[in-house]
Amino acid sequence: MSRRHITATINGDEVDFLAEEGSSLLNALRDEVGLTGVKEGCGTGDCGSCSVLLNDYLTCACLVFAPEVEGGTIVTVEGLANGGELHPLQQCFLEGAALQCGICTPGFLMAAKALLDRNPNPTETEIRYALAGNLCRCTGYDKIVRAVQEAASQIREA
Amino acid sequence: MKYASPSSVEEATGVLAGALSAQVFAGATDVVPQIRAGRKQPEILVDLKGIKELLNVSNEATHWRVGAATPTARLTENSDFSSEFPGLSEAAGLIGSDQIQNRSSLGGNLCNGSPAADSVPAMVVNGVRAVVAGGSGSRTVPVSEIVTGPGKTSLADDEFIVEFEIDHMPAHTGDAYLRLIPRTEMDIAVVGVGVRVTLDDVGMVSAADIVLGAVAPTVVRVPEAEAALVGNQINDEILATVSAAASEACNPIDDKRGTIAYRKQVAGVLAKRAVLLAAERAAERNGDAK
Numbered sequence: 001m002s003r004r005h006i007t008a009t010i011n012g013d014e015v016d017f018l019a020e021e022g023s024s025l026l027n028a029l030r031d032e033v034g035l036t037g038v039k040e041g042c043g044t045g046d047c048g049s050c051s052v053l054l055n056d057y058l059t060c061a062c063l064v065f066a067p068e069v070e071g072g073t074i075v076t077v078e079g080l081a082n083g084g085e086l087h088p089l090q091q092c093f094l095e096g097a098a099l100q101c102g103i104c105t106p107g108f109l110m111a112a113k114a115l116l117d118r119n120p121n122p123t124e125t126e127i128r129y130a131l132a133g134n135l136c137r138c139t140g141y142d143k144i145v146r147a148v149q150e151a152a153s154q155i156r157e158a
Numbered sequence: 159m160k161y162a163s164p165s166s167v168e169e170a171t172g173v174l175a176g177a178l179s180a181q182v183f184a185g186a187t188d189v190v191p192q193i194r195a196g197r198k199q200p201e202i203l204v205d206l207k208g209i210k211e212l213l214n215v216s217n218e219a220t221h222w223r224v225g226a227a228t229p230t231a232r233l234t235e236n237s238d239f240s241s242e243f244p245g246l247s248e249a250a251g252l253i254g255s256d257q258i259q260n261r262s263s264l265g266g267n268l269c270n271g272s273p274a275a276d277s278v279p280a281m282v283v284n285g286v287r288a289v290v291a292g293g294s295g296s297r298t299v300p301v302s303e304i305v306t307g308p309g310k311t312s313l314a315d316d317e318f319i320v321e322f323e324i325d326h327m328p329a330h331t332g333d334a335y336l337r338l339i340p341r342t343e344m345d346i347a348v349v350g351v352g353v354r355v356t357l358d359d360v361g362m363v364s365a366a367d368i369v370l371g372a373v374a375p376t377v378v379r380v381p382e383a384e385a386a387l388v389g390n391q392i393n394d395e396i397l398a399t400v401s402a403a404a405s406e407a408c409n410p411i412d413d414k415r416g417t418i419a420y421r422k423q424v425a426g427v428l429a430k431r432a433v434l435l436a437a438e439r440a441a442e443r444n445g446d447a448k
């Protein structure tokens with residue numbers, strides 16, 4: 001097994017880790033870096049549970065080979081809160097009960113953040129399309145969409 | 159599996175020449191599921207995104223150059239490209255979720271060889287050419303000649319697509335791509351139809367390209383529908399001929415997404431609608447091609 005030494009900026013910190021060359025960023029983040037907020041759902045890019053921002057773009061970590069991130073920048077759900085203060089999206093998901101089992105939640109939060117970063121005032125339709133790559137078996141999506149709308153409104157007013 | 163990230167076309171062809179089984183990739187949105195399913199077990203993964211030509215998008219005097227590994231989201235958000243080629247841009251934008259769009263590429267969508275690849279009919283109607291690099295040099299091939307069957311391409315083991323050349327849209331010409339999926343997002347085409355139409359000064363069709371996806375092992379051109387349009391004003395009678403020809407050109411599979419009869423009928427309906435949309439765009443498009 002050839003393990004490669006990889007350096008990347010993860011949630012603002014420079015991080016070194018070793019990963020097998022053909023392994024996924026998802027496995028490297030969970031098993032080597034210890035960021036277990038990144039969840040594995042399908043492992044084939046369909047469910048969005050492993051969504052992270054890679055070099056500012058929303059990506060499924062399961063579809064990225066670990067060596068691809070050498071020198072890159074990654075933000076996971078662990079990087080969303082500001083110290084002890086939750087990101088408005090996290091706070092609104094919590095208050096709006098926009099989660100039940102929680103497996104999909106980190107991915108939804110990252111997809112919602114990617115949306116609000118480029119479009120601070122999305123319509124409901126835009127939110128639903130932007131979250132189409134994230135599957136949730138619990139909520140029926142309505143509470144998630146409402147939480148994103150509420151967070152967007154709070155961020156705009158801040 | 160080993161991983162290589164060559165930084166030039168020459169370095170990449172060298173890696174491919176020295177490998178027993180290599181898999182080139184851009185976004186790996188198809189490659190990863192295929193590896194996980196055991197359908198591919200390459201010795202070495204060759205990441206093409208380190209080669210700058212493969213991520214280049216440039217608007218040149220006679221044509222666009224679009225790097226084969228350019229994420230489709232970077233292409234669709236290019237407003238100059240998308241206003242010149244709305245059909246091709248919309249087709250590229252239909253591939254998967256936002257997460258996928260940041261990884262998927264025209265080169266990958268084509269070389270994966272899926273009969274249902276959304277961007278392929280739209281590339282073919284626009285006469286897009288692929289610049290292919292390989293151990294024996296470079297060659298330029300029409301996109302229509304790359305895929306030879308489901309999952310199969312005409313590329314040699316040591317070849318890959320560097321970029322696409324897309325001639326500027328002529329005056330009074332418009333393109334369109336429409337597809338049917340059973341849901342509103344995140345699904346694979348049951349039928350896809352790419353159309354490009356050129357109108358003359360009096361609104362008569364002077365050139366037409368109609369290409370179907372997802373209804374045969376490769377995309378299929380519909381010459382009978384093209385011939386019915388050229389030299390005529392678009393009217394209900396012509397559109398009925400277009401529809402019938404499109405349905406007739408299908409050689410589809412019967413599966414959970416659609417029966418043969420359903421796919422044929424839908425191909426006819428979408429062909430008609432796509433012709434109308436392309437013609438509308440052609441009528442709006444004056445002669446100031448960039």
